[in-house]
Amino acid sequence: MIDSDIQPSKESTSLDPAAHALHAGSRAKIDSPPLSPEALEAASEPLATPISPIVLAGTVRISEFVLVVVVGLALFAAYLPTEYIGRYLIATLVIATLSTLAFQIADIYQVQAFRGLEKQYMRLASAWSAVFLIVIGASFFAKAGEMFSRVWLGSYFVVGLIVLIGSRKLLFYAVRRWTREGRLTRRTVIVGAGEPGAHVIEELRRQKDSGVEIVGLFDDRSDERTGTECAGEPKLGSVDDLVEFGRRTRVDLVIFSLPISAEGRILQMLKKLWVLPVDIRLAAHTNRLQFRPRSYSYIGNVPVIDVFDRPIADWDVVMKGLFDRVIGGILLLMALPLMAVIAIAIKLDSRGPVFFKQRRYGFNNDLIEVYKFRSMYVEAADATAAKLVTKDDPRVTRVGRFLRKTSLDELPQLINVAIKGNLSLVGPRPHAVHAKAETRLYDEAVDGYFARHRVKPGITGWAQINGWRGETDTQEKIQKRVEHDLYYIENWSVLFDLYILLRTPFALFKTEHAY
Secondary structure, eight states: OOOOOOOOOHHHHOOOHHHHHHHTTOOOOTTOOOOOHHHHHHHTSOOOOOOOHHHHHHHHHHHHHHHHHHHHHHHHHHHSOGGGHHHHHHHHHHHHHHHHHHHHHTTOOSHHHHTTOTHHHHHHHHHHHHHHHHHHHHHHHTTOGGGSOHHHHHHHHHHHHHHHHHHHHHHHHHHHHHHHTTTTSEEEEEEOOHHHHHHHHHHHHHOTTSOEEEEEEEOSSOHHHHOSEETTEEEEEOHHHHHHHHHHSOOOEEEEOSOTTOHHHHHHHHHHHTTSSSEEEEEOTTOOSOOOGGGOEEETTEEEEEEEOOSSOTHHHHHHHHHHHHHHHHHHHHHHHHHHHHHHHHHHHSSSOSEEEEEEEOGGGOEEEEEEEOOBOGGGOOTTOSSOOOTTOTTBOHHHHHHHHHTGGGTTHHHIIIIIOSSEEESSOOOBTTOEETTEEHHHHSTTGGGGGGSOOEEEOHHHHTTOOSOOOSHHHHHHHHHHHHHHHHTOOHHHHHHHHHHHHHHTTOOTTOO
16 A cells, blocks of 8 residues: 655565575566567467466365265254254264375375376275274274264265265366366476477476476577477577566476586576566486485476475465455455545546556566556646656645555555455555656666566555655665565565555655655
């Protein structure tokens, strides 16, 4: 909500050492060279909304837990008097908990299992049988067998197994459709052609259930050295092109096929790629240094070394989305009376619309429309923010001056959060497309500027509550904002968001740089 004069501590602005190394010299340009026809064709393919395999597996766990509870209570309601509901509810919850643990041990909460491998049904039946053997054995040794109906227990076993297998069959059809639509695959780019690149591509192709979809190959070397394709995959351009490609279409994973010994080349490429919201891995199949197995992670059977992880992924996306929608919706409802009063004041003060829409850079540099209360005279409105607002700016109305001082002009952005979903409550502030520090665009003034776009922008943020709010007319000011934004991205949590949100009203009292 604010865009306080608390000097940030050294701890608050320090970045991860790896991020520091990449921060220096990285500069992703919006006006990057045009993509090749092949890259444009690949980037223009329509894509369905992706589904996180981790979130899917968690949802199946929860769903099957609920399903087991519902079956047990439904059989109780159909056969037994309600006076025994307490003990049967406890028994049902115990069986549901044990079954969830048993299915986890049986390894049937993997997307590969959801795709319909027949052995998943055998594992499910075996795990379900083991649960009931444990329950029957425990009730026998506890001398509690007479407390529960044998008809209910037997029916529970049979009906529960049928329902679970049936639900897994429905899940199979759903997963098959989602896989065909590309919603359960990780769109993957290989960096580095030649023999190492061909080896990685062929290994990934051999594994049907790796969940990897190779969308192209990028290499900084010329076509004369690497050719125009590698193992049948077209070379779509250089690493500079990959940055633009990653902004035009969804890329989930980047795998470097270069040997670890080529650390100079790898570092130069990473300086360009870390601004993208992707996972970056270094293939270790050609590595002659034998690290411990736990030093690697695996994509299928290909060993890789984790370099960068996409910030706020999987369940974090779900949690942050719920936080924004729920808290943002509540705040919007609470703010409606105040927004109505502000709207009336704006109309009485000057002619023109109440709201002002401005295009700003959002997640992964997508352009979004951000809502604000109009604070300038209509004829002086500057939608691109080519000229920053300064102290006593004659373009600002009387009401607008108060709104900007108190940041009340940002209240309509709750609509972006709760309804449109293109802003978060907390995150790096979105800047207008032509905003400048002194005479330079922000991405020209600050190295690694676009790395702050790896997450959805927010109404308020870590930089704003630490004093870096308001006018950004110098390189130092925008530099400090970026440092705080990157710190926030690397250390995000729901509790961190809540802390920033709670501190925001107090930060609003600091109005020295808010014009």
